[in-house]
Amino acid sequence: MSDCRRQWNREDELPVYLAGPIPTGQNLRKTYGMFSSVEGAFESKTIDFDQYAVGRRGSRTPRSGSRERVLDAGDPVGKTSSEGREGSPTDSHGETDDVRPGVVVTQSSAKESPDGESGRLLIKGGRVVNDDQSLYADVYIEDGLIKQVGENLSVPGGVKVIEANGRMVIPGGVDVNTCLMKPHLGAQPADGFLQGTRAALAGGTTMIIDHVSPEPGQSLLEAFECWQEAADKKACCDYSLHVDIPQWNETVKDELELLVQDKGINSFQVYMAYKDVYQLSDSELYEALSFLKQLGAVVLVHAENGDLVAQEQRKILRMGITGPEGHPLSRPEELEAEAVFRAITLGNRVNCPMYITKVMSKSAADTIAQARRKGSVVFGEAITASLVTDGSHYWSKNWAKAAAHVTSPPLSPDPTTPDHLNTLLACGDLQVVGSAHCAYSPSQKAIGREDFTLIPEGTNGVEERMGFVWDRAVAMGKMDENQFVAVTSTNAAKIFNLYPRKGRIAPGSDADVVIWDPDSSKTITAKLQQSTSEYNIFEGLECRGGPALVLSQGRVVYEEGELQAQQGAGQFIPRKHFPDYAYQRVKSRNQAQSKQGVTRGLYDGPVCDVVPTPKYITPSPSARTSPTSHQPQPIRNLHQSSFSLSGAQSDDYIPRRSGHRVVAPPGGRSNITSLG
């Protein structure tokens, strides 16, 4: 893979038509002429993922029709309606005459006058960057799908043409962690689905996966429907949903099954923190994991030791520390690392793929890296904030600024953390970048002005995510452009079973495409952002790299600073269970790890009598929790009653001990005889 990438990279600076003649692979193919089927022309460039794909289908409709029928009934309709609504191409049509240095949108004058109607679009002369390779190719888009990728495409006339001028054409970003509707003490985040997805699009992210956060006791299904309804109305880009599991019981099980089977949800979050609210005990986690594994879901874990956090919070408050600095002080990174370690251990035992959300500290990231080295199926998600900034701001004299950084797990006060996390992201030890976008206004944050434990938790980041990964990792030389695509979209799509529909530029994939400008530079400020939160934690930071043009569902939604997002255009993308990326290994391990007992003859030596009500039970009292202990043989019970009469046990031990010695010779010889 790297070989072929290198070939392409050599020509970075050349526009495609200059570079074209040089590469050998393409030239050869070109000799077959213009009459060869375009469908096959890219076969050698793009992996034929259709063969591997789980949720594969030729066109959009068949796929969605398979299982998620319930949901998708409205899907094709919504599609057409959204296209009908499409006003943006017309808007952008007016700008066709603008002479832009980078991206030029032109309308080839032809018969098909209603330009936007068909949603036909050709991106010419871009360098298509996928997670495995980069290649110069044109991309033809129709009906919100990528129809062709290659050179010299035969496209119908009247197609809108976007000149990429050799810039990178990458799959739109997938942000797997947003909380756009997470209520905090009755308050909604400042950014709802509308503002949140607008911000996402402006940052080059064309799909979000939001967290449904039901209250403890609330029905998961109801919460899911509430979220879906809100998102359908407001979201400007495609979305999917994770569902958080606030408590564990039988009804939750049924709902989970329903969500997986009928609703197209394949990821659920469990909490190891938030004691007495969301926190699950180790036993509950074990059961939840076992169950979710059977359903083929990915388990997301919020990893912090909630018991200790509660203790530390109490201690810190008692010491009189009530400001936001109490937040990181009460949640030291050790507690995060500990919980990550425990989560991974649980995952290993159950043999269930684990996904650690919000990796905020070096030690937690290292724990994940080590576990992966040992073979655990675990994925780590760094978030924008942890990749860019650190926790020193909690000590800011400005309360609002300090409070704006409050999120859980907290940003690490260690200033070398962002660099370390970027490195791990570049080398593949962490797989995904989310944003954990959950923006509260300062007035909402001020709920906790006298007690840091009440400060709503969440930072912004959906808009800045792609740009900062480019700035901190690619521009610094840690990461190449392919890995950039992998961590910002492809890996997420694979883990959550959206691949290759999302996260890849290939025929059949959704037309979520970004033309990336690696040289643009901007300074982050709350004044210019799409998000409505009044404070941006990246305020004043300079960021190289940003989207020049964003296509969502085949429509231009962002172009050189102009956002033309359409409320409600976003569709719910259902996801199937058993994503290959996570479950292939798990399945074969299941088969490899079946355990067998030792077949041995029955032990027929002497057996000591015990008092079954374990007045004195010692190191092995775990027996009580074992299910078989409920069926002690009646024979033993008889013994018991007779012996309890015989006298105080504490006086008996000496004679009884010597008695044992006689009956059971060293090495338990009697057992050998029974084996024959």
Added chain:
Amino acid sequence: MAERRGNWDKAEDDLPVYLARPGTADQVPRQKYGGLFCSVEGAFESKTIDFDALSVGQRGSRTPRTAGRETGQEAQSPVSDNKISPEGNVSPRVGIRTSGGKEVLPRDRSDRLLVKGGRIVNDDQSFHGDIYMEDGIIKQIGDNLIVPGGVKTVEANGKMVIPGGIDIHTHFQMPYRGTTTVDDFAQGSKAALAGGTTMIVDHVIPDPGCSLMEAYDQWRQWADEKTCCDYSLHVDITHWNDSVKQEVDTLIKEKGVNSFQVYMAYKDYYQMSNSELYDVFTFLAERGGIAEVHAENGEIIAEEQARMLQMGITGPEGHVLSRPEELEAEAVFRAITIASQTNCPLYVTRVMSKSAADIISQARKKGNVVFGEPITASLGTDGTHYWSKNWAKAASFVTSPPLSPDPTTPDYLNTLLSSGDLSVTGSAHCTFSVAQKAIGKDDFTQIPEGLNGVEERMSLVWDKAVTSGKMDENMFVAVTSTNAAKILNLYPRKGRIAVGSDADLVIWDTDCIRTITAKTHNSAAEYNVFEGMELRGAPQVVICQGKIVLEDGNMHIIAGVGRFIPCSPFPDFAYKRIKARKQLAVLRAVPRGMYDGPVSEFSMSRGGTPSASARTSPTKQPVRNLHQSGFSLAGNPALCGEPIIFVYETS
């Protein structure tokens, strides 16, 4: 230190001390200065560190110290020693003779003993010297000691003389469901002495809900009746509440216990939640105790056990399958995290697996105050025996955490022990008869857990670590005795050969090879997990409380002579660093002006999200409640549209 030791080590190992003498440069000049008339008290100054100046529990003679605390027990100890019967033992290597002086008669009473010509090995250095003991105390160390006549002399003939071993982890006479372990305090301490261990530290295990103090008294009574060597006690904390807290306080302050074990396993029985562990550790850190932890994730074990039984696995292999080593590693990691949060020294009992040991060594590298204790079994054997076709054999290996099925584990643990990443060796000696083990013949969860090791401990460490070249003799002394004494705050009374220390010595024969077998061992157990193992290195003479208890394979012991040795809190070995950190770790709030911007409306109903942990926080000021109620008029918070914003006036 290493240089100095080098001087002494030079090839004199095999020579009797009197032959070796002329060659050494260091000792001869000193003789010139004072000759025979110089004060013996000062003669050893340059060889032995003057620990009296450093030590915490220091004192000139024995009586003041003991009189302080353990008054009740002391009375009987110095007197009864008529058991050293053999008079004219002529052994091939170590000669014991009584100089025919005037004081022949009261020999037995006064307990004077001279070990001549041995190479004294402490944890920091080795040197040649004679040791004179009186009344169970080492009185002089050096060459050409001036000793009274009529002293019994043991010729060490250049062999190693080491401090007697301290087995920091035993379960003698432990009650188990109405029975007890087969080795009671007499049998167990006899086995200990036979293996060169002159002090044991037993675990007091109160039942959950029972008084710690009662259990402690019970154990004291059992032990005082029967032990043949000095002992001390750990107390296990099996449940946690205010009265237990009181008792722990009393035990530390008045009863001479400074180490308490908590359990992270045995769900619904001994297991403690993370919050409880946090409380216990916080309390122990305040009072100067050592937190010992049985580290295994009990909740997952319970689930795994249920799964194993469901799968139809009922034999002893289910034990190890349901307790995989990562659960041990996970719990160790968690325990270290909690200890570091509470700034409490942590002692991990029974390190059985590579991954757990790795976690400890990583934590030590990060600076955590944590000690790891591998046990005889984990250093000497592995968990492949759980799959033995012989049920009794497989069951006899059952202990928790289980022996790791990875056969490279013992070697790895020995390496970490040698490098100092693991600190002490215990035995976790807890023996059950086959009949007792058979309680769990149909269900592995019912098999009583425990195996032998107190007798084999020293030899096994010597064989696996020292003869294999991993460890030197000084480190051997450190891990078998000195470190344990330091952790328990008994150093330098125990764990060191120095003037003023207790006369617990072992003359160690590095070449003796014996084969371990249940037929000849001193434990009452029918099965020995080290059966058939050939071990090099064994005690030749064991001196306990200044009396010879083992010599040429003959034991002369009396049950009940063992004294309780009280441990004082705040052992320097663990707490010096803790104290320094406590001062550093003072947290301060940021002084900032009051936030006077707008504050959003919120409801404190049950909808508490991420920060609802506030509910558990005790410091919720009533002030806030007032605010809240006043503002609830401003609007309906349930309308989750635009946040309702208002100005909050700072008064």
